Amino acid sequence: MSSRTGAKVPVIDFSNQNLKPSSPEWDLLKFQVREALEEYGSLCFRKPLRAYHGSQSRLYDSISTDDAHIAENIEQCLTTTLWPQGNISFSKTLASFTQLALGLEKTILRMILESFGLEKYMDELVDLTNNHLRAMKYGRPNTSEPTLGIPQHCDNTILTLLSQLNEVQGLEIQNKNGEWMNLNPSPNSFVVMLGESFSIWLNGRLSSCYHRVLMEGNEARYSIGLFARPRGGYLVKVPKELVDDKNPMLFKPFDLEEFLKTYSPQIVQERGKSALIAYCSV
């Protein structure tokens, strides 16, 4: 296993509720976002289908819904899975969490696009996005040995926003030197990661980061994520502005749903890199 380090991913302060595009504060944050994503593919933000997802490890369990902006989806797929008789306060909390996360997701998306002069694609990217909300539980490892909660992977999303719900740490990202860094996010922050679909759309200008969950000790870990994924039936396609003589097109257009039909975790292991990147590399 490669080495682990406690080095820090940048934390960016988004606590200003009145942040406006084109203001000096917006431009400063935009610069910080771009810089952090170039370095790590990931950063932390400070801020005031009914399914158990497949077992990633013996510790991992989750419930999730697509199109999480619709409150009934949260109710039907998450709340009633846990409380068949319903739980209004849980549904409301999750719905307001989702609204907050969606707002942040759009802000980050706009900043990244602006930093490439590609803001005209904002609506197109928002339209092709399915916001998948997933609540995750990692059971108690009951050992002092580091135990995998989720093996290393890159998300196939456009953006991923993660929030850790209790004090039990475990999320790690890999830096450019191959070292694993634990993130230790505080409960009032989001970790934002650039997903592979976005890295491909950007013709590789920014990379997504490998991450994993490693746990030890006797406590369960709870986290929640908003996974902005391209909808099935939509082609993710590098915009013409990112292709020229010096920057040839690196990826063919792809439909994530079509890719997932052919996906086999073995491909990831065999090629040592992401199956999605391998699938649509030119």
Ligand SMILES: O=C(O)CCC(=O)C(=O)O
């Ligand atoms: O629980 C976490 O903090 C990470 C989850 C994750 O990486 C994933 O579901 O893709």
Ligand SMILES: [Fe+2]
């Ligand atoms: Fe992930």
